[in-house]
Amino acid sequence: GDSVTQMEGPVTLSEEAFLTINCTYTATGYPSLFWYVQYPGEGLQLLLKATKADDKGSNKGFEATYRKETTSFHLEKGSVQVSDSAVYFCALGTNFGNEKLTFGTGTRLTIIP
Amino acid sequence: GAVVSQHPSRVICKSGTSVKIECRSLDFQATTMFWYRQFPKKSLMLMATSNEGSKATYEQGVEKDKFLINHASLTLSTLTVTSAHPEDSSFYICSASLVGKTQYFGPGTRLLVL
Numbered sequence: 001g002d003s004v005t006q007m008e009g010p011v012t013l014s015e016e017a018f019l020t021i022n023c024t025y026t027a028t029g030y031p032s033l034f035w036y037v038q039y040p041g042e043g044l045q046l047l048l049k050a051t052k053a054d055d056k057g058s059n060k061g062f063e064a065t066y067r068k069e070t071t072s073f074h075l076e077k078g079s080v081q082v083s084d085s086a087v088y089f090c091a092l093g094t095n096f097g098n099e100k101l102t103f104g105t106g107t108r109l110t111i112i113p
Numbered sequence: 114g115a116v117v118s119q120h121p122s123r124v125i126c127k128s129g130t131s132v133k134i135e136c137r138s139l140d141f142q143a144t145t146m147f148w149y150r151q152f153p154k155k156s157l158m159l160m161a162t163s164n165e166g167s168k169a170t171y172e173q174g175v176e177k178d179k180f181l182i183n184h185a186s187l188t189l190s191t192l193t194v195t196s197a198h199p200e201d202s203s204f205y206i207c208s209a210s211l212v213g214k215t216q217y218f219g220p221g222t223r224l225l226v227l
Contacts (some may be wrong), residue, residue: 026226041219041220042220043119043217043221044157045218046215046216049215069116076123084151089157099210099215099216100159101147101159102159103200105155105156106156
């Protein structure tokens with residue numbers, strides 16, 4: 001079945017550091033790929049997505065590229081801020097009318113000033 | 114973005130009682146709602162998918178008689194945990210979407226069964 005393997009946390013970085021959170025997937029067909037973010041006390045929010053190979057999703061300085069050859073969708077940001085502290089979830093979606101999502105285990109990111 | 118609410122945010126109940134959790138899409142009409150369960154330090158696990166006016170589709174291993182889902186309107190879905198036991202203690206999250214579109218997630222409900 002479909003699965004998502006995500007870099008285990010927690011991850012602690014200093015402000016302005018470079019961030020990479022690894023994500024690889026296993027899926028049949030051609031899934032869409034997502035990164036969701038969960039800030040403390042809030043629901044998951046869509047951060048970015050890519051729907052086909054070589055697409056790059058980007059938002060709020062975060063980027064991830066859909067790499068079919070390596071089945072990866074790593075999240076990157078060049079300079080993190082304290083406000084980026086949250087839990088990040090990688091997910092894949094199969095579009096059979098509904099976007100049924102399979103999530104990774106989540107990575108808790110803490111940015112220290 | 115679209116807003117999805119859940120009520121209650123936390124609930125504590127005695128073993129053997131039933132608990133109802135509501136999920137509402139506040140500013141859009143959701144044709145589809147999803148219910149997830151999240152274990153500590155684990156991923157979200159999809160429990161079921163419900164479309165307004167029809168029966169929910171449960172994922173393998175999820176007891177439909179245990180977790181009753183009703184999606185009576187385009188803005189409201191409910192999850193009822195029947196005869197709850199301590200092993201049902203968890204974080205329950207709903208999401209709402211239009212068919213084939215982005216899911217918008219609620220903030221979650223923490224259930225503790227004593």
